[in-house]
Amino acid sequence: MKRLLPYFMIAAGASLWGIIAIFVKGLADFGFAPMEIVAIRVIYAALFLLLIGVFKYRNEMKLKEKKDVRLFIGTGILSVVFFNFCYFTTISQMNISIAVILLYTSPAFVTILSFLFLKESLNLNKILAVIGTIIGCILIAGVSAGASKITFIGILTGLGSGLGYALYTIFGKFALRKYQPFTVTLYTFILASLFLLPITQLWNRLDLLMDPYVLLYSIGLGFIPSVLAYFIYTWGLEKTEGSKASVIATVEPVVATLLGVMLYGERLGLIQIAGAILILCSVIIVNVTFRKRGAKPLEQKIS
Incomplete structure (x- = not known):
């Protein structure tokens, strides 16, 4: 049982990422735009991480050089803000369910970007994926069936989320060549917060942000599918192979799909389900490739 605990923790962390829609839809119902919801998430996550850092990771809160901020502009603004x-x-x-499946196009983008910028090799498994x-x-x-809804903007932003997350990996x-995972995560969210706060001007919606339900959704979004999910996933990752963790993490779209069906009455057509399964199989193929090479493809994940 003890040997299975890391796998359980990885699945638990991925499951918490899968329920993010509860908080996103909750805040959207109060009239918050997507970019405002992103700002709420990163600001609350940054506050939680700062608090955790003060008590547990003080030595990892320091930047080695000021110019290293540019590393976190990449992870925080070009990736996390864009992805979210x-x-x-x-x-x-x-x-x-469609949104989270399109997010899982990320490994394909990672494969292509790693070939272009990190000079990683391409093999048959990666090409097939x-x-x-x-x-x-x-x-x-290409297919809209039953109660499912497909929009051009949705497909475009769905693929954008996959690209954005792939950029985080790159x-x-x-960043991880020089800093610990906690440091990278902390400054990623701090830079994202500093970037979004003046753009969204959330202070103009302070009255609404203080609404008890909005506050609950905001704290939940910043903590449960963000900070808590990350720490649970990382705890399990430290005790198992990164490739195995990445495959286990595909429980996320399963949880998201069940959430959509049970809470929001969503339905998928058979061809859409086939497309979803094909994407998930491609994710597994990519990670089998990494395992054969002995690498760890997704050592940290912010979903």
């Missing part, structure tokens, strides 16, 4: 904006927009445009992801997206985008690899 696209993801939350997709949730508002289409079914939760990219092709499978593309076909899966075509199946999802920028994160450079």
Whole structure:
């Protein structure tokens, strides 16, 4: 049982990422735009991380050089802000299950970007995974069945969320050469918060932000599918292989799909389900490739 605990923790962390739509839809119902919801998430997450850092990771809160801020501009602004904006927009445009499946096109983007910028090799498994992801997206985008809803903007932002998360993996690899995961995560959210606060001007909505229900959704969004999920996932990751963790993390779209069906009455057509399965199989193929090489493809995840 003790040996299975890390796997359970990884699945638990991924499951917490899968319920993010509860908080996103809750805040959207109060009239918050996707970018405002992103700002709420990163600001509360940054506050929680600062609090945790003061008590537990003081030595890891320091930057080694001021110029290293540019590393976290990549992870915080070019990745996390862009990724979350696209993801939350997709949730508002289409079914939760479709949104999270499109997010899982990320490994295909990682494969391509790693080949272009990190000079990683391409093999048959990776090429098949990219092709499978593309076909899966075509199946999802090309058919609208039952109560499911497909929009062009939703498909575009859904793929954008996959690209945005892939960028985090690329920028994160450079940052992790010099800093611990906690430091990278902390400054990622701090930079994202500093960037979004003046853009969204959330202080103009202070009265609404103080509403008890909005406050509950905001704290929940910043803590449960963000900070708590990250720490649970990382705890399990430290005790198992990164490739195995990445495959286990595919429980996230399963949880998101069940959430959409049970809470929001969403339905998927058979062809869309086939496309979703094809994308998930492509994710597993990519991670089998990494395991054979002995690498750890997704050493940290912010979903």
